[in-house]
Amino acid sequence: FTLLDYKNSFVGRNIKSDVLSGFVVAVALIPEAIAFSFIAGVSPTVGLYTAFILGLITALIGGKPGMVSGATGAVAVVLVGLGIQVKASMSPELLSHLVATNQLSSYILQYILLCAIMAGVVQILIGVFRLGKLIRLVPQPTMYGFVNGLAIVIALAQVHLFKGEGVAMYILVLITMLIVYFLPKYTDKVPSGLVAIIFVTAIVIIFKLDTKNVGDLADISGSFPSFVIPFNIPEIHLTMSSVMVVLPYAVIIALVGLIESLLTLSVLDEMDGKHGNGNQECIAQGTGNIVCGFFGGMAGCTMIGQSIINFTNGGRGRLSSLTAAVLLILFVVALSGYISFIPVAVLAGIMFMVCINTFEWESVNRIRYMPNSDKFVLVAVTVITVFSDLAIAVISGVIISAL
Structure with missing residues (x-):
């Protein structure tokens, strides 16, 4: 990999295609970043910062x-498990104090930031020691159970949004799902998620519907990310026990993130006929996650849906994903006030469509022809993901498959 190779990789077909595709991706990233933030239990700003920082660094290197x-x-689903574990590790007195002083979310966020940093370190080590190929050796039944359980958990995470809502919420969610499903069949020039946001928000405003919006759930900060040190706030201290609480989740996020990233890399290799560098991607993902942890973002990874959208729209160079990251943060800074007015129903509808697209429907047909041991692994990983957490599920699936 030479400087000339890097220069040639910066622009794909042409500058215009990369910039226009980057614009489309930036707009499409906003609703997903916000929705995944809510799943992880953090402010939408955290997810938006992640999309900017991780997107910027992986675009460049x-x-x-x-x-x-x-x-x-x-x-995000792994971080849900981390949040539960953090609360379980607290003394009743500390938990009561944090709830009473409204510091619980800030406390858990410190663990999420630390988790991003630790996961990033693991990913860099995997890349440096050229272990990227081993990540792809996760057994197929475990992968099926992983994605199916993930889809179910994301769907269940939307249920609380319907609490106290009337019929309007259900109708708006349905309208969103119909737009996201049918619009791409007619045109791929505009992100279906963006169209759904504009259309449903217009309905809410025109008909003056009483329904929750993003601003009701969290404050959207219209500013650039700033440097933070995890656990550097009053009454919260970094200890070895804190690190041990985070470690298993950091390892799983590192592995899950690289699995998703390297699978996406393989898909895009087939689309353009060019071979990507898996180990370099591991290092880039790790670097991005470490920086996210120090600038108020949670861990993340490659987004297969947005990557395919980028390629389909002609974004084949680094400039396309770089444009997406830069435009995203500019949108957040300039339009944060408007983001607060987005109905929660739109995010729920988009996430339900993410679930439908994430679920490996092929596994339902294949399970009839699988050996009983593979069937057991698939079902076990799915069930453990739903009723326990993704970290335990993936580890269990790999161990059972190895027996």
């Missing part, structure tokens, strides 16, 4: 030009 990275469902 990633192993495959045109790949798009940011907050993802796979990582």
Whole structure:
């Protein structure tokens, strides 16, 4: 990999295609980054910062030009498990104090930031020691159970949004799902998620519907990310026990993130006939996650859907994903006030469509022809993901498959 190779990889077909595709991706990233933030239990700003920082770094030094990275469902679901574990590790007195002083979310966020940094270190080590190929050796039944359980967990994470809502919420969610499903069949020039946001928001405003919006759930900060040190806030201290709580989740996020990233790299290799560098992508993902942790973002990885959108729209160079990252943060800074008015129903609808597209429907047909041992692994990983957490599920699947 030479300087000339890097120069040639910066622009794909032409500058115009890369910039226009980057614009489309930037707009499409906003609703997903916000929705995945809510799943992880953090402010939408955290997910938006992740999309900017991780997207920027992987655009510049990633192993495959045109790949798009940011907050993802796979990582967000693992962070849900981390949040539960953090609360379980607290003393009743500390938990009561944090709840009473409204510091619980800030406390858990410190663990999420630390988790991003630790996951990044693991990913860099995997890349440096050229272990990227081993990541792809996760057994197929485990992968099926992983994505199916992930889809179910993301769907269940939307249920609380319907609490106290009327019929309007259900109708708006349905309208969103119909737009996201049918619009791409007629045109891929505009992101279906963006069209759904504009259309449904217009309905809410015109008919003055009483429904929750993003601003009701969290404050959207219209500013650039700033440097933060995890655990550097009053009454919260970094200890070895804190590190041990985070470690298993950091390892799983590192592995899950690289699995998703390297699978996406393989898909894009087939699309353009060029071979990406898996180990370089591991290092880029790790570097991005470390920087995310120090600038208020959660861990993330490559987004297969947005990467394919980028490639389909002609974004084949680093300039395309770089444009997407830069435009995203500019949109957040300039339009944060408007983002607050987005109905929660739109995000729920988009996430339900993410679930439908994430679920490996082929596994339902294949399970009839699988050996009983593979069937058991698939079902076990799915069930453990739903009722426990993704970290335990993936580890269990790999161990059972090896027996």
